[in-house]
Amino acid sequence: xxxxxxxxxxxxxxxxxxxxxxxxxxxxxxxxxxxxxxxxxxxxxxxxxxxxxxxxxxxxxxxxxxxxxxxxxxxxxxxxxxxxxxxxxxxxxxxxxxxxxxxxxxxxxxxxxxxxxxxxxxxxxxxxxxxxxxxxxxxxxxxxxxxxxxxxxxxxxxxxxxxxxxxxxxxxxxxxxxxxxxxxxxxxxxxxxxxxxxxxxxxxxxxxxxxxxxxxxxxxxxxxxxxxxxxxxxxxxxxxxxxxxxxxxxxxxxxxxxxxxxxxxxxxxxxxxxxxxxxxxxxxxxxxxxxxxxxxxxxxxxxxxxxxxxxxxxxxxxxxxxxxxxxxxxxxxxxxxxxxxxxxxxxxx
Numbered sequence: 001x002x003x004x005x006x007x008x009x010x011x012x013x014x015x016x017x018x019x020x021x022x023x024x025x026x027x028x029x030x031x032x033x034x035x036x037x038x039x040x041x042x043x044x045x046x047x048x049x050x051x052x053x054x055x056x057x058x059x060x061x062x063x064x065x066x067x068x069x070x071x072x073x074x075x076x077x078x079x080x081x082x083x084x085x086x087x088x089x090x091x092x093x094x095x096x097x098x099x100x101x102x103x104x105x106x107x108x109x110x111x112x113x114x115x116x117x118x119x120x121x122x123x124x125x126x127x128x129x130x131x132x133x134x135x136x137x138x139x140x141x142x143x144x145x146x147x148x149x150x151x152x153x154x155x156x157x158x159x160x161x162x163x164x165x166x167x168x169x170x171x172x173x174x175x176x177x178x179x180x181x182x183x184x185x186x187x188x189x190x191x192x193x194x195x196x197x198x199x200x201x202x203x204x205x206x207x208x209x210x211x212x213x214x215x216x217x218x219x220x221x222x223x224x225x226x227x228x229x230x231x232x233x234x235x236x237x238x239x240x241x242x243x244x245x246x247x248x249x250x251x252x253x254x255x256x257x258x259x260x261x262x263x264x265x266x267x268x269x270x271x272x273x274x275x276x277x278x279x280x281x282x283x284x285x286x287x288x289x290x291x292x293x294x295x296x297x298x299x300x301x302x303x304x305x306x307x308x309x310x311x312x313x314x315x316x317x318x319x320x321x322x323x324x325x326x327x328x329x330x331x332x333x334x335x336x337x338x339x340x341x342x343x344x345x346x347x348x349x
Contacts, residue, residue, distance in 0.1 A: 003029055003069060003071045003072060004072065004074075005029045005071035006075045007031050007077055007078040009032045010030070010041040011077060013175060017214065019045070020207070020213075022049050029071065030045065032054075033054075056095070056102060057098060073115040074115070076119060077119045079096050085152075086147075089346070093148075096152035096153070096155075097156055100159055113166070117170065118156065121149070122173055122271060122275060124153050125150070125271065128272060128273040130198065131261075136274040136275050136276050137276065138276045146267070146337070146348075147271065148349050166223075167222065168216045168224060171227050173277075175206050176245070190343070193320070193326075194325040194326070195272075196261030196270060197259060198238065200236075200237060200272060201274075202236070202275050207288070208228075209228055211285075215283075216284060226283065227279075228280055228286070229274075229275045230277075235274045238270075238272065248298040248299040249302045249305070252313055254314075254317050268333065268335055270336050
């Protein structure tokens with residue numbers, strides 16, 4: 001059976017992708033760093049999944065990994081992402097760009113080179129001011145990264161296109177999960193609050209992202225760049241997303257309002273917008289979970305905790321208001337790049 005090698009296999013998208021492939025009866029090798037958290041995650045995988053630990057920044061280790069697995073396809077998900085990418089810029093470049101090159105070189109050296117499916121992001125398009133841009137993002141929209149994450153993805157995409165391999169690039173929108181856990185981490189809430197409240201965002205269920213990656217290993221999409229977002233119910237305004245998820249968990253009116261973006265400054269917006277996923281859906285048939293479905297499932301998973309969270313929602317709102325990035329700043333508009341710099345480090349390319 002043809003084997004799929006999945007890198008970054010224990011991240012949010014990686015775990016879902018490995019499970020999707022295994023559920024489809026595919027032969028899967030999951031790889032990631034050998035750390036305790038990943039060992040624990042590996043124990044929860046289906047028994048059919050083979051796990052191989054490797055440091056992808058080490059070209060020798062990558063050669064050995066790819067040679068041993070001899071995959072028919074590689075799904076490359078391993079990456080450092082915002083906001084913590086901004087704290088270790090040099091390591092982030094090694095992980096996001098150089099490691100991609102190591103994988104491509106190893107893949108090209110195989111007697112039967114695999115298809116290479118690259119995880120990219122709409123961060124390649126840079127800041128998107130909804131007051132001055134028209135239409136939605138497409139694969140042909142010019143890239144103009146505003147931060148190192150978007151810049152790394154542009155560099156990695158270039159390496160993929162120049163590799164000589166059969167390749168597919170998937171640019172992801174705002175990946176979400178119905179697991180309530182990640183939403184109540186303070187750093188994640190802080191990051192949400194620093195973004196322009198009226199920015200446009202297209203979310204997508206992580207399980208649908210996993211379906212897209214699994215399909216891209218065999219579909220007739222070689223040489224295509226596809227945009228992966230949810231259906232039209234996922235086209236939201238930034239201020240609608242986190243409060244809706246919080247309310248589904250029980251934190252009704254538990255998040256303070258953020259600041260709007262500056263309509264007169266294209267540079268003071270974040271890397272989000274609505275997108276045209278029509279071609280991706282036509283080719284990969286990945287959209288299975290609507291936004292209302294996600295909210296209903298999130299509420300169901302929260303279960304009895306919803307009652308407790310509803311009680312503490314007013315207190316949570318007050319605490320988060322005091323911890324908000326623009327609290328007592330006197331700012332009229334959100335300034336995400338400055339706020340990121342002050343909290344985590346310089347985000348600019």
